[in-house]
Amino acid sequence: MxxxxxxxxxxxxxxxxxxxxxxxxxxxxxxxxxxxSVRLGLDLRGGIQVLLRAAEPVERSVMQTAAGVIERRINALGVAESVVQLSGNDRIIVEIPGIDNPEQAIETLRGTGKLEFIDTKGEFLAPGTIVRTTGSPNPIALRPTATVTGTEEITSTVSEGPIYESITDGKDLDLSSVQPPQIASQSLTNQFAVPFAFTGESARRLEQFTAANIQRPMCIVLDNQVFSCPVIQAALIGGRGEITTNTRQDAEQIYTQLKYGALPVPLQVESSRTVxxxxxxxxxxxxxxxxxxxxxxxxxxxxxxxxxxxxxxxxxxxxxxxxxxxxxxxxxxxxxxxxxxxxxxxxxxxxxxxxxxxxxxxxxxxxxxxxxxxxxxxxxxxxxxxxxxxxxxxxxxxxxxxxxxxxxxxxxxxxxxxxxxxxxxxxxxxxxxxxxxxxxxxxxxxxxxxxxxxxxxxxxxxxxxxxx
Structure with missing residues (x-):
């Protein structure tokens, strides 16, 4: 040999x-x-895959920041071995194995986490209403969705209503003040609340507005969607307040979006699959x-x-x-x-x-x-x-x-x-x-x-x- x-x-x-x-x-x-250890994909261990796409033209560095925010949000869900990676210049692939509630996870990922308080001039807006505000980075991203009716006409489900003035656009939100959901302090029906606080100019404007508009509605908007429209009972001293929900699930979703940062660009779900x-x-x-x-x-x-x-x-x-x-x-x-x-x-x-x-x-x-x-x-x-x-x-x-x-x-x-x-x-x-x-x-x-x-x-x- x-x-x-x-x-x-x-x-x-x-x-x-x-x-x-x-x-x-x-x-x-x-x-x-x-x-x-052996790593199995979603088709072998179960979970969801979501392809997110920027709703507006952006640079790759912006998408890298967005991917980092999404990764922090997924970690907050307590999911191990998730995958967040850029695809091209305007897409992000997200794979979350073993998730129990795919719909909630998708909403948590795509929500920009942008919290606004708007002046409706005394008008009450129903929760869920999509609005345009002066704090919207790109009103074009708020495209109406079309509903096919029995006639040949296609009507919009989103009204071309007024653009509401944003009292604060969320830039001065103190992330350390955002706490996990807890029983609302003024709740008689076991509602859940997410505490928050603003700093700087936003805190000053919020305090001034609430002091001058007692007994008038002020709508809380999250990602251009009205979440609640409470009547102001007292001034928000120091810009502190809380968002109240009827379920812990909604409260946890809001907490995750606010706590782990706002997305720098609106994202659309281009495709998703669940196994x-x-x-x-x-x-x-x-x-x-x-x-x-x-x-x-x-x-x-x-x-x-x-x-x-x-x-x-x-x-x-x-x-x-x-x-x-x-x-x-x-x-x-x-x-x-x-x-x-x-x-x-x-x-x-x-x-x-x-x-x-x-x-x-x-x-x-x-x-x-x-x-x-x-x-x-x-x-x-x-x-x-x-x-x-x-x-x-x-x-x-x-x-x-x-x-x-x-x-x-x-x-x-x-x-x-x-x-x-x-x-x-x-x-x-x-x-x-x-x-x-x-x-x-x-x-x-x-x-x-x-x-x-x-x-x-x-x-x-x-x-x-x-x-x-």
Whole structure:
């Protein structure tokens, strides 16, 4: 056995040992307490995915700020392993696993958290009314929604009413004053309240307005929607007050939006999807079965058609599987159904490389070369075809990944990523692992049997047996 083969075998065993230690790390913790637990996508563990888009043209830096605000809001929901990432220049992808109330979560994410007090000139506005205010950054973002009626006319559900004067636009809101929901101090029906306080000019204006408008309504507006329109009973000294709701759920949503910052730009929900946890677990089980069946089928094919080289390729394929999952946990890669499909497809690519090598190996043995020379020649001759097909597939994976990243399609990104990693890893297992295994068994007497290579006779092997 050549010294190069010994070093290669030691390297392979070392890589295999590291991969196994990652895959079977106790409680998902590896060296230095690093988290290497398997991360499942929404389609495998359940949850919601929301694609948010800016309602107006903005710079990328503004969207980065918005993504940070959204991430803080999600953390306030107590959700672990959520994903918030930019997609292009005006979109944000949000993935929240294991959420119980998707509708509330979406509203919490998209609300700008802009708190205003408006002067209605004595007019009472019903809660839920959409209004335009002098503090609105862009009235165009408040587009009317259309309702299709029984006639040919389409009528707007939002009136083109007056623009109300904003007493304070929320810029001076003291975030430290925003406290978790509590029973309202003046409530007789267990209403919930979120305390707040303004500072600076906003506090002064609010105090002056309330002092001059006792027994007149002043509407509280959150994200251009009237939340309540209470009658002023006394001046808000120091700009302190509270927002009262009938349910704790509404109070918690308001608290999250106010406490963790206002979004710098209005966001629209471009798309959303929800996956139940039970459906996700069923997909995990089906994926495991499909993967095992695929591996077993490929192993049987390789052993039946290529015998000893096929058996060695199967061992290399098992190593390929272990290293793949170790990389998924180490990088980490969030596994989705398309991602698993990409992994299974990459198994076929790995097998394809071995098929090219073994077909060439048989030709070299028929020509009368020794097993050792045939192995080297087979890999040299098969390499150009393996290289070109791998590069072509990697180019396709790159295009798919860029497409998914640009348009916020994370499922396509998952498929492209696992397939691309599989292609690179298959080159290692085919060109290094399988080649090393063949060279390691070459000196063994039983390895000189032509039948093990699906041949009736091989002159080079016969000569090796006669001279042994």
């Amino acid at each position: 050549r010294s190069r083969d010994i070093y290669s075998l030691i390297f392979i065993l070392l890589v295999a040992g590291i991969a196994l230690s990652i895959v079977f790390a106790p409680e998902g913790r590896w060296l230095f307490n690093r988290d290497v 139940s946890a039970s459906l996700g677990q069923g997909s995990v089980d089906a994926s495991i079965i499909a993967g095992l069946v695929g591996l077993l089928t490929v192993a049987l094919f390789m052993i039946l058609f290529y015998r000893l080289p096929g058996f060695l390729a199967t061992v290399a394929l098992l190593l390929y599987t272990v290293i793949s999952f170790a990389l998924y946990q180490l990088i980490p890669v969030t596994l989705t159904l398309p991602g698993i499909a990409g992994f299974i497809l990459s198994i076929g690519v790995a097998v394809d490389a071995n098929v090219l090598i073994f077909a060439r190996l048989k030709e070299e043995l028929r020509r009368g070369r020794s097993l050792n020379a045939s192995i080297d020649a087979a890999f040299v001759e098969a390499w150009p075809a393996i290289r070109d097909s791998s590069v072509a597939t990697l180019i396709t994976c790159t295009i798919l990944f860029m497409f998914g990243n640009t348009f916020g399609v994370s499922l396509i990104k998952g498929f492209a990523l696992t397939l691309g990693l599989g292609i690179l890893l298959s080159l290692f297992t085919a060109m290094v692992v399988t080649r090393t295994f063949l060279h390691v068994i070459n000196p063994l007497p039983f390895a000189q049997n032509p039948w093990l290579y699906e041949l009736k006779d091989a002159p080079g092997m016969r000569h090796a047996r006669e001279t042994a």
